[in-house]
Amino acid sequence: MLRAAYQQRTWTLPADAVVRHGTAEDAARVLHGLTFTVLTGAGISTDSGIPDYRSPDSPPRNPMTFQQFVADEAFRRHYWARNHVGWQHVRRTRPNGGHLALAALEDRGIVRGVITQNVDLLHEQAGSRKVIDLHGRSDRVVCLTCRRVISRAHLAERLSALNPHFLDEVLDGVRTVTDIEVAPDADAVVEQTAHFRPAPCEFCGGVLKPEIVYFGEAVPRERVERAFAMVDDAGALLVAGTSLTVMSGLRFVRHAAKAGMPVVIVNRGETRGDPLATVKVEADVTETLTALAGALAR
Numbered sequence: 001m002l003r004a005a006y007q008q009r010t011w012t013l014p015a016d017a018v019v020r021h022g023t024a025e026d027a028a029r030v031l032h033g034l035t036f037t038v039l040t041g042a043g044i045s046t047d048s049g050i051p052d053y054r055s056p057d058s059p060p061r062n063p064m065t066f067q068q069f070v071a072d073e074a075f076r077r078h079y080w081a082r083n084h085v086g087w088q089h090v091r092r093t094r095p096n097g098g099h100l101a102l103a104a105l106e107d108r109g110i111v112r113g114v115i116t117q118n119v120d121l122l123h124e125q126a127g128s129r130k131v132i133d134l135h136g137r138s139d140r141v142v143c144l145t146c147r148r149v150i151s152r153a154h155l156a157e158r159l160s161a162l163n164p165h166f167l168d169e170v171l172d173g174v175r176t177v178t179d180i181e182v183a184p185d186a187d188a189v190v191e192q193t194a195h196f197r198p199a200p201c202e203f204c205g206g207v208l209k210p211e212i213v214y215f216g217e218a219v220p221r222e223r224v225e226r227a228f229a230m231v232d233d234a235g236a237l238l239v240a241g242t243s244l245t246v247m248s249g250l251r252f253v254r255h256a257a258k259a260g261m262p263v264v265i266v267n268r269g270e271t272r273g274d275p276l277a278t279v280k281v282e283a284d285v286t287e288t289l290t291a292l293a294g295a296l297a298r
């Protein structure tokens, strides 16, 4: 009943009421009385210690492509060596106030669900129940031959057994693993990887790959359709912490705008969805989501 009441409200704000440099209060005014789906990106996890390699002040970085991973054994060795180090950091990360604010809004029936471009599972850890991990999840590994899925934690044990001194040597001289550059996909910079022994699939000997959608790979169609359905299920779309550089996220903003839903964007820096936003809040994601949840609770 609550949901029906929320969705009966139609959007009537005239075009000249669009807010380009909004605040959390402006966002709350637009979202008040509506349900909304949330689309999140790396910017929501930076306060949890996972760097956003697309943010304006991040160094340029060439993301790995799926084709490189499949074609080149030396590349895969290098990849898994760095990933083994990065995982030590990622598995310890915890959700921040932004993740918690969205989970609280879901509890109150206001947030319909979260579509995230992140693979860090921090929304799930924060207590969000309806989460679509658009680009996969860093806690699972899939065999490219037999398609069996194992946990990343289990693979960590196998990699440590195959490379007993590797982590000690890499971490020698740094205080904690967070001193090493850690990228969003648990890819840390490690120079000496030539002797690293990656683990083959224990069932068929095939090549293992994190269950993450890499550049050059498509998001599974069924997952995309569930995400569109989640957008359609709400009265508005909130975008947080993504510059919408890749079409896999931008298409949901276009879809919502085309359907006449208000779109609120919270991000430090320009996004490709800005021309479609009803309100754009250019500010800290954690602070803004916390303030927004507080304002909607009033």
Ligand SMILES: [Zn+2]
Residues within 6 Å of the ligand: 143, 144, 145, 146, 147, 148, 201, 202, 203, 204, 205, 206
């Ligand atoms: Zn296999």
